[in-house]
Amino acid sequence: MNKMTKVGIAAYGITPFRKDDQKIESVLLESVKDLFENNSKIEQKDIDAVLVSTNNNSKYLSPILSEMAGIRPKIAHSIENLCNSGTNSIVSAYSYIKSGLANAVLVSGAERYDSPGQILEWDNSRGEFKHPIFWASIFTKAYKREFSITDEDLAVVSVKNYKQAKENPNALNHKIYTIKDIVNSKKMTEDIHLLNCSRPCTGSASILLTSEETTKKISDTPIWITGIGQKTTSAGFTKSKTFSLMKSSQIAGESALKMAHRKINDVDVAEVHDAFSVCEPMILESLGFSEFGKGVKMIKNLHDTNNFKINPRGGLIGSGHPLGATGIAQTIEIAQQLQTHAKKRQVDNANTGLVHNMSAASTSSTVLILEK
Amino acid sequence: MNKMTKVGIAAYGITPFRKDDQKIESVLLESVKDLFENNSKIEQKDIDAVLVSTNNNSKYLSPILSEMAGIRPKIAHSIENLCNSGTNSIVSAYSYIKSGLANAVLVSGAERYDSPGQILEWDNSRGEFKHPIFWASIFTKAYKREFSITDEDLAVVSVKNYKQAKENPNALNHKIYTIKDIVNSKKMTEDIHLLNCSRPCTGSASILLTSEETTKKISDTPIWITGIGQKTTSAGFTKSKTFSLMKSSQIAGESALKMAHRKINDVDVAEVHDAFSVCEPMILESLGFSEFGKGVKMIKNLHDTNNFKINPRGGLIGSGHPLGATGIAQTIEIAQQLQTHAKKRQVDNANTGLVHNMSAASTSSTVLILEK
Numbered sequence: 083m084n085k086m087t088k089v090g091i092a093a094y095g096i097t098p099f100r101k102d103d104q105k106i107e108s109v110l111l112e113s114v115k116d117l118f119e120n121n122s123k124i125e126q127k128d129i130d131a132v133l134v135s136t137n138n139n140s141k142y143l144s145p146i147l148s149e150m151a152g153i154r155p156k157i158a159h160s161i162e163n164l165c166n167s168g169t170n171s172i173v174s175a176y177s178y179i180k181s182g183l184a185n186a187v188l189v190s191g192a193e194r195y196d197s198p199g200q201i202l203e204w205d206n207s208r209g210e211f212k213h214p215i216f217w218a219s220i221f222t223k224a225y226k227r228e229f230s231i232t233d234e235d236l237a238v239v240s241v242k243n244y245k246q247a248k249e250n251p252n253a254l255n256h257k258i259y260t261i262k263d264i265v266n267s268k269k270m271t272e273d274i275h276l277l278n279c280s281r282p283c284t285g286s287a288s289i290l291l292t293s294e295e296t297t298k299k300i301s302d303t304p305i306w307i308t309g310i311g312q313k314t315t316s317a318g319f320t321k322s323k324t325f326s327l328m329k330s331s332q333i334a335g336e337s338a339l340k341m342a343h344r345k346i347n348d349v350d351v352a353e354v355h356d357a358f359s360v361c362e363p364m365i366l367e368s369l370g371f372s373e374f375g376k377g378v379k380m381i382k383n384l385h386d387t388n389n390f391k392i393n394p395r396g397g398l399i400g401s402g403h404p405l406g407a408t409g410i411a412q413t414i415e416i417a418q419q420l421q422t423h424a425k426k427r428q429v430d431n432a433n434t435g436l437v438h439n440m441s442a443a444s445t446s447s448t449v450l451i452l453e454k
Numbered sequence: 455m456n457k458m459t460k461v462g463i464a465a466y467g468i469t470p471f472r473k474d475d476q477k478i479e480s481v482l483l484e485s486v487k488d489l490f491e492n493n494s495k496i497e498q499k500d501i502d503a504v505l506v507s508t509n510n511n512s513k514y515l516s517p518i519l520s521e522m523a524g525i526r527p528k529i530a531h532s533i534e535n536l537c538n539s540g541t542n543s544i545v546s547a548y549s550y551i552k553s554g555l556a557n558a559v560l561v562s563g564a565e566r567y568d569s570p571g572q573i574l575e576w577d578n579s580r581g582e583f584k585h586p587i588f589w590a591s592i593f594t595k596a597y598k599r600e601f602s603i604t605d606e607d608l609a610v611v612s613v614k615n616y617k618q619a620k621e622n623p624n625a626l627n628h629k630i631y632t633i634k635d636i637v638n639s640k641k642m643t644e645d646i647h648l649l650n651c652s653r654p655c656t657g658s659a660s661i662l663l664t665s666e667e668t669t670k671k672i673s674d675t676p677i678w679i680t681g682i683g684q685k686t687t688s689a690g691f692t693k694s695k696t697f698s699l700m701k702s703s704q705i706a707g708e709s710a711l712k713m714a715h716r717k718i719n720d721v722d723v724a725e726v727h728d729a730f731s732v733c734e735p736m737i738l739e740s741l742g743f744s745e746f747g748k749g750v751k752m753i754k755n756l757h758d759t760n761n762f763k764i765n766p767r768g769g770l771i772g773s774g775h776p777l778g779a780t781g782i783a784q785t786i787e788i789a790q791q792l793q794t795h796a797k798k799r800q801v802d803n804a805n806t807g808l809v810h811n812m813s814a815a816s817t818s819s820t821v822l823i824l825e826k
Contacts, residue, residue, distance in 0.1 A: 086458075086553075132686075139511045141571050142536045145689040145818050156709070158686040158818055159535035159542040164514045170531040173555070174546055181458070181552035183545070183682065198511065204479065204518050310555065314504075314530040317517040337528070446517050446530055 089176045090297030091305040091452070092186070092290045093121040094414045099254040099285035099402035101195050106138045109192040110147045113286035113407075117188075118151075123300045124186075124290065131157035131184040135171040135191035136406035137164060137199025147190060157184060164199050164441035165357065167191065168287070168409020169448035173310055175291045185293050191411075192286035193404035200282050200405070202442060204317060215279065217319045217443040218358035219271040224325035225360050226273065229375035233275075236378065237264035239359040240277050240399050242385040247396020249426040252411075254283045254402025264359075278359040280398035287410035289417075303421040309342030309451030311335060319443030328368040328444035335369040335438070335449045342451035344434060346370040349451075351390075351419045351429045352436040353412035355444075356397040365438055366392065369449070394419060394427040409439035409448065416452050461548045462669030463677040463824070464558070464662045465493040466786045471626040471657035471774035473567050478510045482519045482564040485658035485779075489560075490523075495672045496558075496662065503529035503556040507543040507563035508778035509536060509571025519562060529556060536571050536813040537729065539563065540659070540781020541820035545682055547663040557665050563783075564658035565776035572654050572777070574814060587651065589691045589815040590730035591643040596697035597732050598645065601747035605647075608750065609636035611731040612649050612771050614757040619768025621798040624783075626655045626774025636731075650731040652770035659782035661789075675793040681714030681823030683707060691815030700740040700816035707741040707810070707821045714823035716806060718742040721823075723762075723791045723801040724808040725784035727816075728769040737810055738764065741821070766791060766799040781811035781820065788824050 095117030097109065118124060132155045134143040144158035157178060161171045168191045175187035193199070201212050225231060241261055247253035259277060267277040290300075297304045311334035315321070339346060346369060354369070356362040363377025371392075372380040384391055395401050395415040398408060416435035418424045424432075433454055440447040467489030469481065490496060504527045506515040516530035529550060533543045540563045547559035565571070573584050597603060613633055619625035631649060639649040662672075669676045683706035687693070695701075711718060718741060726741070728734040735749025743764075744752040756763055767773050767787040770780060788807035790796045805826055812819040 137513055139570065140575065141509055141534060142574070142689060142814060142818075144535060145686045145814070148686055149689040149693070154688075155686050156684040156706075157542070157545065158684075159533050159539065159546075161531050161533060162513060163516060163531035167531065170529070173529065174531075174549075177546075177549040177553040177555050180554070181549040183549050183552075199513050202514070203512065204514060312528040312530075314517045314520055314527050316526075317514060317521040321521070442514060442517070446514075 086180050088294040089179045089291055089307050090294060091417045092292040092297045092300040093117050093124055094289045094417060095120060096252055096287045096411060096414055097285050098252045099283045099404055102284050104284060106136065106140050106192055106194055107146055107150065109284060109286045110134065110190050111150050113288040114151045114190055117288045117290060121300060126152045129153050129155060129186050129188050131155050131178055131187040133171045133175055133187060133189045134160040135167040135189060135410060136160060136193055137162055137167065137197045138194065139198055163446060165405050166409055166439040166441045166446060166448050167406045169437065169439040169450060172413060173312060173448060176307055176310065179291060179293050185296055187291045188288060189291065189410060190288040191407040193406045195282050195284045197282055197405050214357065215270055215274055218360060219273050221325050222273040222360040225364060228326050231378055233265045234261055236359045237261040238382045238385055239356060239362045240264045242381060243356060243393050243397040243400040246390055246394055246427065247400025250395040250401060253396045253400050254281060255400055274358060280357050280403040283402035283404050285402065285404035285407050287407040287414055289410050289413060305417045305420050306453050307450060308453045309338035309344065311337030311449040314446040316445045319445055328364055330447040331365055331438060331440055331444050332368040334447040338449040338451050344451060348434045349436045350432045350434050351394060351416060352392055353415050354393060354438040355440045356393060356399050369438060390427050390429050394424060394429060412437045412439055413450060420452060420454050458552050460666040461551045461663055461679050462666060463789045464664040464669045464672040465489050465496055466661045466789060467492060468624055468659045468783060468786055469657050470624045471655045471776055474656050476656060478508065478512050478564055478566055479518055479522065481656060481658045482506065482562050483522050485660040486523050486562055489660045489662060493672060498524040501525050501527060501558050501560050503527050503550055503559040505543045505547055505559060505561045506532040507539040507561060507782060508532060508565055509534055509539065509569045510566065511570055535818060537777050538781055538811040538813045538818060538820050539778045541809065541811040541822060544785060545684060545820060548679055548682065551663060551665050557668055559663045560660060561663065561782060562660040563779040565778045567654050567656045569654055569777050586729065587642055587646060590732060591645050593697050594645040594732040597736060600698050603750055605637045606633055608731045609633040610754045610757055611728060611734045612636045614753060615728060615765050615769040615772040618762055618766055618799065619772025622767040622773060625768045625772050626653060627772055646730060652729050652775040655774035655776050657774065657776035657779050659779040659786055661782050661785060677789045677792050678825050679822055680825045681710035683709030683821040686818040688817045691817055700736055702819040703737055703810060703812055703816050704740040706819040710821040710823050716823060720806045721808045722804045722806050723766060723788060724764055725787050726765060726810040727812045728765060728771050741810060762799050762801050766796060766801060784809045784811055785822060792824060792826050
């Protein structure tokens with residue numbers, strides 16, 4: 083790597099996650115407005131790239147959003163990679179700044195509750211099994227069998243994340259649930275209940291990445307992106323050799339930590355992609371937070387001690403999952419934690435944070451390391 | 455700008471442009487296969503990013519293409535910005551290499567004849583006028599009136615570009631036409647005839663961008679991207695102050711030339727975005743190739759002297775316009791010209807080339823400068 087400018091998070095904005103029917107353009111604009119309202123030092127004319135993260139089928143969204151927000155960027159386009167579109171866009175913004183092509187990049191992610199990204203269309207050999215719940219179900223069955231885990235054990239993921247989402251004013255869900263509630267909720271497949279699932283929703287999140295100098299000018303509490311790791315292993319999860327290791331997440335995590343010169347034990351707070359309950363322990367194990375098979379134990383321990391270290395905003399299960407916004411909302415949460423602006427969700431001594439965002443049964447993953 | 459690695463074009467592949475009904479995944483793969491077949495020094499394992507340029511609504515195309523092509527990239531996503539998705543993807547690839555996040559980036563663009571990018575949906579105030587032909591019609595009317603240009607004068611753009619496309623084996627159209635043929639072709643609007651229009655089609659183009667060292671290893675005739683300019687002025691063309699200047703193209707052109715330390719007179723060969731006949735003179739004027747109102751005269755002169763300097767592959771009018779592939783196909787043409795590999799289309803003394811690719815009435819433009 084070269085000795086160029088650092089890339090920082092200068093500002094962010096977010097909307098409540100909900101189930102309403104607004105147009106995608108309006109949803110995008112809402113978090114951009116929030117960003118400008120929270121940060122009086124940013125002017126439209128200083129933004130030289132606008133990247134839109136979404137699975138929505140509408141075209142030309144970056145120029146449309148730019149026009150609505152009064153921005154005339156150099157670089158403007160939409161980015162899509164299913165559920166990790168958001169962190170793909172953040173990494174792209176990082177590279178524009180690092181390369182010198184841009185100084186200030188607005189990354190704006192949004193989705194509607196009826197996103198076409200919820201259906202995995204490409205693998206026709208799967209017949210009807212196009213909804214992500216089918217891979218999640220196979221993962222759940224395999225994980226439970228391999229490590230002698232029960233439905234009640236796994237339910238603690240949802241119990242913890244719903245509890246944490248209660249303290250997140252933008253979360254889709256503000257109810258709390260017991261283990262009994264989870265295992266008694268509607269059975270979706272043999273191994274998955276309704277409350278094991280994150281829910282599609284409408285929402286938006288925007289973040290402004292800037293060069294070192296500009297970050298320091300705009301933000302009193304700058305946060306730096308110090309590590310990036312990305313990996314795509316395949317497009318279909320049946321290509322994996324095992325259903326208990328998320329290989330792309332493991333590789334992305336190792337790369338990001340290496341780039342940041344950090345170890346997993348240095349991470350004080352993390353957002354990980356709990357699309358379904360089973361994902362959280364599998365990710366914690368693949369990233370090295372826990373030994374294999376011990377992820378659920380770690381999660382139960384965090385829950386029992388009321389420690390918000392993993393998925394403080396409630397994860398995807400508690401917050402909802404507006405696909406294109408998710409990776410950006412995760413990154414905002416970690417930035418807030420490092421700034422000690424996370425209010426009732428605040429983790430102690432948060433100096434190093436991690437964002438893990440993945441797509442389609444972890445066939446593709448991004449990991450970011452954030453530091454003060 | 456920093457003193458980092460240069461970014462080069464190490465390889466490319468392309469398909470014939472046609473009207474068939476293949477799946478987008480197969481269309482993408484076709485030009486990637488062509489790229490590998492033409493360049494034995496490239497191995498799948500060396501490619502660390504795959505960017506897909508398209509307006510197609512299918513999701514997760516980069517991981518799907520990667521799996522089909524045997525690539526396991528770090529960075530993988532789709533990029534969309536209507537007609538200039540291709541050059542947006544190339545600039546993104548450039549920034550990944552320049553930033554050090556990637557060493558070799560495969561950019562693969564494809565479209566089907568029925569692309570949803572042909573309909574401009576966002577501006578509901580326009581009622582039925584959602585097809586690009588309506589902005590082109592207003593441009594044509596304004597241009598003809600302002601500079602006393604006739605339909606016969608404008609027809610020379612199509613005559614020239616169809617003639618040049620005849621020498622391009624991948625072009626959609628291999629017929630040649632007279633001025634009479636153009637002005638007598640089906641009337642689409644008051645000012646536009648069928649043969650004034652580029653046609654949507656099915657096709658794909660792929661390009662491999664690499665760091666300086668890798669480019670020199672892979673290619674015997676490396677081509678370097680020395681200038682980049684991009685600008686978005688609005689999302690809807692009715693925001694323009696004038697219909698005879700393409701402001702975003704002018705700004706993008708000036709920026710690209712400045713970055714490359716070149717003047718417009720240094721450019722020996724150019725691909726410009728002739729979506730409709732009127733676009734070609736307007737672009738030549740906005741970029742500074744010609745004085746305002748003199749673009750048609752320049753084009754007529756090139757045609758009369760059989761000089762292929764502008765749109766040697768036949769432009770969009772002659773080659774066809776598979777949206778997501780167009781900017782990449784333009785860039786491949788200029789690379790071939792600089793390599794003196796353009797056969798019957800070859801321009802003399804081609805040392806500096808320019809690519810101009812735009813979207814939606816030039817509300818957004820990219821200009822690239824390529825050099826040996």
